[in-house]
Amino acid sequence: MQSSLDRRPRQQGLHAAIIMDGNGRWASARGLPRGAGHRAGVKTIQRVAEVAPDLGIGTLTLYAFSSDNWRRPAEEVGGLMRLLRAYLRGETERLARTGTRLSVIGRRDRLPAGIPEAIARAEAATAAGDRLHLRIAVDYSSRDAILAAAARLGPEGLSREGLSGALGADGDVDLLIRTGGEKRLSDFLLWEAAYAELHFTDRMWPDFGTADLATAIADFSARDRRFGGLNVAAVPEAA
Ligand code: FPP
Secondary structure, X not given: OOOOOOOOOOOOOEEEEEEOOXXXXXXXXXOOOHHXXXXXXXXXXXXXXXXXXXXXXXEEEXXXXXXXXXXXXXXXHHHHHHHHHHHHHHHHHHHHHOOEEEEEEOOOOOOOOOXXXXXXXXXXXXXXXXXXXXXXXXXXXXXXXXXXXXXXHHHHHOOHHHHHHHOOOOXXXXXXXXXXXXXXXXXXXXXXXXXXXXXXXXXXXXXXXXXXXXXXXXHHHOOOOOOOOOOHHHOOOOO
């Protein structure tokens, strides 16, 4: 079994995950409808995905729509689904051209007609991308994903590696960022982020820029990651 001290992301580069919070407040502060905040949030996704590989990120997982977000007003939910559809339609070609492999995690059976097919098309068209693995979480609940993965494996198949595989985890999360000033995990990647370093920023997602991502990475790089063990330099040699 892999020891807790040699845990490393499987792919090249860091696995960063972002809870993209603050779109609504960003819009309200400008007297705009919440949908304008989500539209601005999509531009931030484009910006961040473009620079992420240059900052050492190999996998980027973004929380776009939680399973609890269905409780929002139908108009807002509909707007988010339209944005997702437009993103898939408008971005796939650019993602493929820039070596970005797109995956969507979460349930697909409750998404509006046509979206699961659009996701499958975008995933197929970008499958060869090896510069960045961009994972977007839609109708996602980490608790539900863990339960479903465990049920698929059955008691005999359960192991740490087995569950990570069944979750399609693509390596543990190294750095988990939340924008918008709140400090909670909101049912996001609870298994995969077991040893993630956490970075919280007051910046609203539409305002989150390259410099903010670079700050988060620098903050991460300064952390002493011990994975439950001791810092090797701090352990006295055996007598
Ligand atoms: C949280 O802000 C953000 C969301 C619930 C949605 C995030 C979605 C996007 C960035 C755009 C859609 C994504 C794609 C891939 C098309 P909030 O609305 O909870 O903000 P608030 O806390 O200020 O109200």
